[in-house]
Amino acid sequence: MFISRPNAIVCIDANFQQKRNADLDRREDHKGAAGARDPPIFSANTIQLSVDFLKEWEARVNSIRSHKDSSTGKKRSRSNAGLDEGDDKVEDGLDVPNSALQQCGESFVAADENRAKASRTHFSDTGLMALLCRHDHVLYLANMWSAGEKQFYALALLDALMKGVPCHWSVGLLYDVACQLHRALIKWRYLDAYLPRLLFGTSVFHAYAHQWVCQLWYHPRKSGIWGLSDGEGCERLWAYLRKLIPGLRVTGVRRCV
DSSP: OOOSSOSEEEEEEEESSSOEEOOBOOSTTSTTSBOOOSOOBOOTTOSBOOHHHHHHHHHHHHHHHHHHHHHTTSTHHHHHHSOOTTTTOOOTTOSSOHHHHHHHHHHOGGGOTTSOOSOTTTEEEOEEEEEEETTSOEEEEEEEOSSSOOHHHHHHHHHHHHHHSOTTOOEEEEETTHHHHHHHHHHHOTTTTTGGGEEEEEOHHHHTTSOHHHHHHHOGGGSTTSTTOOSOHHHHHHHHHGGGHHHHHSOOOOOBO
16 A cells, blocks of 8 residues: 555654652551552543553564464564674665664664653652654553563554544654554554554654664655644753653652553
């Protein structure tokens, strides 16, 4: 399926400054337990993805990866440590060779799910991941509880978005490590039903840190389909919300259910 221009352009990014301190209940009969004094959110109009929905995506990703690892004898270990056979091979559905994608992945902290960005010992909520339209309006938010930037948060945001747009729409996604997300969608087949309607580009600020061959395909200024969209709407959002950082560290919690 050939897509000439997306019907909508969005961007995704994570912020590990919007953390919440570990909340221990101080009531006499609940000391040491996680605080649960604030009522849960039941509003159907909230833009925050529910914990249950995120947990479903976490379980789905873990199940798919573990199943494929066991069926292939865990041959991924060598490719994770360095380049393996087929380094210059271009996988079906991609336009960038494995060697370039591997080097891009090693260049970005966001691409390393195991890189700890926040302490799980001191923080119950470690950050936020947001999905914004090209006009910098927030469409969905995902509350993060992991120490690293796990891929399932971005997948859940994309899933929620694609369920809400017309089925004939194509969507352009700008992300710091869009090449890695695109590769994962093809490799692990997470969102097969939506993949033909998705286009990927790197956010402008991070694009120049990618390999040159990667830039040729993913840099938004090297393609006419993105217009002046730069993919940095989330950065502007985080700058606007920075005043909330001190207060949210000690606030109570109201979980989406």
